[in-house]
Amino acid sequence: MRDLTTSSVTDAVLEQMSGTPDPRLKQVMASLVRHMHDFARDVSLTPEEWLAAIGFLTKVGQTCTPARQEFILLSDVLGLSALVNLLHDKTAVEIGTESSLLGPFYQQDAPSFAMGDSIATQADGPELLLYGQVTDKAGKPLPHALVQVWQTDSKGEYDMQKYQGEQMDMRGNFRCDSEGRFHFRTVMPLGYFIPMDGPVGGLIQAQRRHGCRPAHIHFLIGADGYRELVTAIYLGDDPHIDSDTVFGVSTSLVVLPRDNDPDAPVKGMPAIRYDFRLGIASGDETGRVGADPSQILSTVE
């Protein structure tokens, strides 16, 4: 028998995991244990802190519902989601438009709309037109690409927060025309606090972070043979554009609505034009870092 020390305990764990038949699981768990133990040694984690972490993580898990994914939110505010997204982009054969986070508010069964419709079926607020074209990296139009869009209303709330998943609003799917063009109406999104009533909100408050995301509109765009694009466009006049709590903003994704845009397919409201370029995937990988919360929870129960 070997008596364990603060350093040898790591080797003992690795040894006990060494028979893992799946080589990738073996590699990931070995690295996880090494880094987690290094962390505990680095800060000399105390029993009280460890117990607080156990209670915190338990609460994060128990806060999850089909309409709320508190673990994704935790990953988001610690920059892990952004990092996984950046690592993932490196695996693509070709990158198009920059990606951003899927986040915890995507829903996979959003309604389909006809071109020009408004996704604001319940919410009201200042109208906004979104239009653009989906192309490959070189600018070749991608006919009939599918554009999935979701955003907060003009008060900064997602439908999943307002209706606890019972009703959808401010989200929908559009099929581009034969030139890859799309346009739809919506209302101006507002930046918002991440949900502050749960354990992740408590952490953000303890860290004196503002907890805000700048106003944005999420897109998930797919076309056969191209890499699914998960991204968002961010409104450049939002006061938190430089300090997104979940680290999703890139310069190339920042936009400003334009009044009296002569090219806009619908007049009489501010318009944002954004053209999306799809890259090429390596193998059958998608661009998603995330999933519909109800799908995650259904694997749990």
Next chain:
Amino acid sequence: MRDLTTSSVTDAVLEQMSGTPDPRLKQVMASLVRHMHDFARDVSLTPEEWLAAIGFLTKVGQTCTPARQEFILLSDVLGLSALVNLLHDKTAVEIGTESSLLGPFYQQDAPSFAMGDSIATQADGPELLLYGQVTDKAGKPLPHALVQVWQTDSKGEYDMQKYQGEQMDMRGNFRCDSEGRFHFRTVMPLGYFIPMDGPVGGLIQAQRRHGCRPAHIHFLIGADGYRELVTAIYLGDDPHIDSDTVFGVSTSLVVLPRDNDPDAPVKGMPAIRYDFRLGIASGDETGRVGADPSQILSTVE
């Protein structure tokens, strides 16, 4: 605005956390983010793996009840609890008997028994006598020390598993005599599988680990002015004595029952004598790495 890369995203997170007023929270979270990001970069964590982890952790949280602490179990099987325990022992002014894990089956309101009673109020099985003395490190008896004991029954099950927290058995508290002596009866504990029906059990199976803990009896011993001792004694003839799934065994804690022990205060059954030496705490810290699961959950709801 700074566009983030797989390396600069870590600095962006640290910068956003840099205003944390509590210096210890700031230090711990900064180290956690650094090590977690290093892990993700080290293995190039994929979106599918990240999502599997989100689902896994959600399930761990949702498996927790007042009678079951799946996050403590996860920490245990990854050796983190053992490491925190070892780090914690280093902070003591003086160490007595070696410590071991509190584990997820401690309950703080166990019944009190009179010396010589049996803690097996429901379970049956081969009888066993436990006796010994609680002293300081030099051997000075500690009068009226409180000995809390808990163990599985002779089938390898805790009361919290058998009765879902509705009823207690195989646990109890004893007050030592004026010489620090204690003795009580119980039944022979059996080694056991950690709970295999939850997500942690699934991980253990995917890693082809046996998932067993060698048979043991938990002790939590306290006396005024001394460091609370959390430990366990392990039965040396258990086939898993060298491969505890939660890394709790130390050589000095391994025992064997003795038939016809001439010193045993009760005859007619195998006896184990173990004398416990209490160390001295630094400040008001306890020796506990863990807590009663119902207490952890009550902070959640």
